Amino acid sequence: MNGLEISDMLNYKKLDKSIDHPSLYQNIGFALLAFGLLLLTFRGESYNFASALFPMLFLTAGAYCLTMSFSHWFTKIFIRSTSKYHGNLFYISQLRTNYKKYAKLLTGCTIIVIFGLFMLIIDVSLVADDRDHSFEMPYDFTVYMDVVDGDDLKDIEDFESRESALLKDTRLVRILDGAIQWEGQEFSRLVHVMPESSYFDLTGKHLGLQDGEIVVLSQIDRNRYDIGTQEENGIEWGFQPPGLVLFWVGGKVYTRTIVKEIWEIVYNIEDQAQRAYIISDKDYEGIVSEAGYDQMKYFISVSSPDSLSTVYERLQEISPAITAKAASLETQAQNKLVVSVLILLAVILLLFSLVSLILLRINQDISEEKRKYSNLFSIGYTYAQLQEEIRKEMATLFFVPLVLGSSISIMYALLASSRTSLRQVIVTFGVTLLFVAVQYGFYRVATRTLGRQYLN
Amino acid sequence: MQYHIMVNNLSMSYRSKGKEKTALSDVTLNIPQGEIFCIMGSSGSGKSTLLKILGGIEKPTSGTVCINGANMADYGQQDYDRHRQMTVGYVFQDFNLLEGLTLKENIILPLTLQKLGETEIQQKYADTLRYVDVGYCENNYPEQASGGEQQRAAICRAIIKSPKLILADEPTGSLDHVNAKAIFNTFMDIKERMQTTIVLVTHDAAVASYCDTVVFIENGRVCDTLKKGEAAQAFYKRIVTVSSKARGYGFSCRSIAGVYSGGGSVCGSLFHKCSLFGESYEWLGNI
Ligand SMILES: Nc1ncnc2c1ncn2[C@@H]1O[C@H](COP(=O)(O)OP(=O)(O)O)[C@@H](O)[C@H]1O
Ligand SMILES: [Mg+2]
Numbered sequence: 001m002n003g004l005e006i007s008d009m010l011n012y013k014k015l016d017k018s019i020d021h022p023s024l025y026q027n028i029g030f031a032l033l034a035f036g037l038l039l040l041t042f043r044g045e046s047y048n049f050a051s052a053l054f055p056m057l058f059l060t061a062g063a064y065c066l067t068m069s070f071s072h073w074f075t076k077i078f079i080r081s082t083s084k085y086h087g088n089l090f091y092i093s094q095l096r097t098n099y100k101k102y103a104k105l106l107t108g109c110t111i112i113v114i115f116g117l118f119m120l121i122i123d124v125s126l127v128a129d130d131r132d133h134s135f136e137m138p139y140d141f142t143v144y145m146d147v148v149d150g151d152d153l154k155d156i157e158d159f160e161s162r163e164s165a166l167l168k169d170t171r172l173v174r175i176l177d178g179a180i181q182w183e184g185q186e187f188s189r190l191v192h193v194m195p196e197s198s199y200f201d202l203t204g205k206h207l208g209l210q211d212g213e214i215v216v217l218s219q220i221d222r223n224r225y226d227i228g229t230q231e232e233n234g235i236e237w238g239f240q241p242p243g244l245v246l247f248w249v250g251g252k253v254y255t256r257t258i259v260k261e262i263w264e265i266v267y268n269i270e271d272q273a274q275r276a277y278i279i280s281d282k283d284y285e286g287i288v289s290e291a292g293y294d295q296m297k298y299f300i301s302v303s304s305p306d307s308l309s310t311v312y313e314r315l316q317e318i319s320p321a322i323t324a325k326a327a328s329l330e331t332q333a334q335n336k337l338v339v340s341v342l343i344l345l346a347v348i349l350l351l352f353s354l355v356s357l358i359l360l361r362i363n364q365d366i367s368e369e370k371r372k373y374s375n376l377f378s379i380g381y382t383y384a385q386l387q388e389e390i391r392k393e394m395a396t397l398f399f400v401p402l403v404l405g406s407s408i409s410i411m412y413a414l415l416a417s418s419r420t421s422l423r424q425v426i427v428t429f430g431v432t433l434l435f436v437a438v439q440y441g442f443y444r445v446a447t448r449t450l451g452r453q454y455l456n
Numbered sequence: 457m458q459y460h461i462m463v464n465n466l467s468m469s470y471r472s473k474g475k476e477k478t479a480l481s482d483v484t485l486n487i488p489q490g491e492i493f494c495i496m497g498s499s500g501s502g503k504s505t506l507l508k509i510l511g512g513i514e515k516p517t518s519g520t521v522c523i524n525g526a527n528m529a530d531y532g533q534q535d536y537d538r539h540r541q542m543t544v545g546y547v548f549q550d551f552n553l554l555e556g557l558t559l560k561e562n563i564i565l566p567l568t569l570q571k572l573g574e575t576e577i578q579q580k581y582a583d584t585l586r587y588v589d590v591g592y593c594e595n596n597y598p599e600q601a602s603g604g605e606q607q608r609a610a611i612c613r614a615i616i617k618s619p620k621l622i623l624a625d626e627p628t629g630s631l632d633h634v635n636a637k638a639i640f641n642t643f644m645d646i647k648e649r650m651q652t653t654i655v656l657v658t659h660d661a662a663v664a665s666y667c668d669t670v671v672f673i674e675n676g677r678v679c680d681t682l683k684k685g686e687a688a689q690a691f692y693k694r695i696v697t698v699s700s701k702a703r704g705y706g707f708s709c710r711s712i713a714g715v716y717s718g719g720g721s722v723c724g725s726l727f728h729k730c731s732l733f734g735e736s737y738e739w740l741g742n743i
Contacts, residue, residue: 086564089568093557
């Protein structure tokens with residue numbers, strides 16, 4: 001063994017025990033936390049990836065610094081009053097030695113708690129969201145008719161007269177598939193283009209559009225969903241700002257002006273992100289004649305659920321391109337279930353890794369700790385006092401990451417959406433309580449097991 | 457106040473992995489108050505076990521320990537706790553200070569267990585420093601203190617609660633002879649001034665030679681008992697003879713050099729090795 005190795009060994013103990021500049025870590029940690037909170041609180045109305053990610057990054061980095069310097073600032077709490085100081089001498093000793101070793105463990109656990117709890121909150125809100133999504137699909141069936149000719153129209157007439165007893169409501173409206181530019185990509189995002197008369201057929205409402213004007217139809221129920229909107233020249237918008245916009249239909253690009261956005265559920269769409277441009281009837285005719293084709297959608301509601309399958313079979317004769325509301329809803333529900341089970345599994349794995357990390361770390365030092373406790377017993381500690389010391393130590397390991405991590409998750413979950421509903425608050429705190437309860441169970445088991453291991 | 461320990465027919469066996477291991481058998485001792493009572497014997501002979509029983513840490517398999525006539529077997533849990541917390545001060549070979557506490561914090565630790573107030577703690581601490589001076593390094597952590605300083609702090613930790621009984625398990629075993637001498641002088645001083653009974657385990661014949669009673673244990677049995685009352689030279693010689701008989705030549709050269717030259721005869725090869733320790737010769741010569 002050469003000199004260098006020996007000096008390394010001498011240094012090793014010191015390096016292993018502590019980080020340099022703990023107070024710097026502590027201050028940076030508090031600053032990062034505060035900054036993350038500021039970002040979350042004054043995020044403005046717009047909701048996008050960056051505004052969701054950056055606060056989380058700052059909060060996590062803050063938690064990192066605070067757990068790395070944990071023993072430094074936590075000991076200060078006990079040194080403040082003499083009776084606390086005297087009552088916790090051994091605990092302070094452990095903080096000064098063991099918890100410096102535990103710093104990285106606590107950091108890892110805190111980050112696991114932040115993400116685990118956050119995922120769990122999302123998961124539970126997803127599962128608890130038993131809202132009926134059927135309102136998003138006003139009709140039972142949608143038939144797509146991409147190339148409309150006289151035969152089709154005749155088929156529809158026949159169908160309606162034959163099955164009138166089974167039908168409650170039918171609408172045949174003209175809606176073209178178009179595309180708009182989105183996030184720098186060329187005309188990639190699907191948009192429906194429909195004449196004002198189609199909108200009138202569906203809703204019975206007039207918009208009074210001039211040629212060249214667009215009203216954006218967002219089929220979202222604003223009473224149920226929280227959407228961020230902005231204002232421009234007194235016009236509220238959430239999808240695209242008022243002004244000139246390009247769109248593509250049938251190989252040609254058109255330039256029109258958005259004058260307004262409306263939020264209303266009018267007809268069945270595949271997903272709620274789908275938007276429709278409503279233009280004047282004359283404008284629509286022009287586009288159709290330039291494109292050389294027209295497209296229609298035929299919406300059907302049945303009078304009773306019993307007739308769903310019969311109607312579905314008859315509709316096949318008109319066109320095979322049919323979507324059924326019931327099938328879509330079922331798929332949605334199944335997808336939701338799969339996703340929530342996957343998230344739950346991930347959270348359980350995280351929780352287990354959390355606990356096993358802690359237990360593994362404790363296990364590494366068990367013989368040293370055992371010796372320490374038996375010496376304490378010799379110098380006059382009672383069993384009850386030793387149990388209390390073990391309890392304090394375990395509480396630190398199990399609850400410091402939990403308190404730090406869960407307060408960050410809670411703040412994030414509550415502040416990240418601009419309108420916080422009572423329901424969200426209940427879900428967030430309920431889930432946190434559940435998480436704490438599970439962790440408390442592990443803590444009790446660990447305390448009891450270790451008590452038996454250390455003190456026999 | 458009297459503090460008198462009677463050990464009668466004490467036996468102790470450990471059961472580990474199904475095997476029974478006898479650590480002490482049929483030990484009978486009489487430890488009067490205010491004595492430095494020395495226990496010698498080879499490793500594994502049961503010395504530490506005896507100390508643990510006296511300290512209320514282990515309970516014997518059979519036999520009795522009576523303190524002032526009260527049988528420890530009749531103690532309840534609270535009496536045991538009181539015994540460990542108030543009556544006994546423990547000193548270990550490897551000091552066993554908590555590395556996360558300064559020497560001062562280590563010393564006052566036993567008082568905090570008794571839930572004493574701040575002023576009382578400071579008062580007792582100041583009193584303790586009058587016996588053993590560690591005040592100059594009280595704010596050092598153990599790893600910043602020398603072995604001698606650590607052991608003195610450990611002794612302070614034992615005496616700060618004014619115990620009736622100090623149990624010292626090879627207290628000088630990890631120290632060089634200068635520090636060992638200082639530590640032993642501290643024990644002598646404590647005995648003189650506080651009339652504390654000190655039960656001391658040592659391998660050092662020189663240390664043993666200062667004690668009032670020396671008991672030899674082999675395989676859990678008491679094989680010899682010496683009293684200081686005997687003529688000094690004969691007492692030293694017997695310690696060396698008995699301990700060398702019991703332990704081969706395992707004891708430290710220093711003790712042999714000191715004792716043998718004091719006795720006027722010289723052990724050739726061992727003395728040659730130990731001539732470095734002129735100081736220990738001088739030390740023993742002073743008695
Ligand atoms: N906790 C224990 N469990 C099992 N055996 C023990 C235990 N403590 C001591 N012993 C055994 O008892 C005997 C006496 O041990 P000890 O009193 O420590 O000896 P000494 O201090 O004289 O070296 C040894 O053989 C040792 O192996
Ligand atoms: Mg021993």
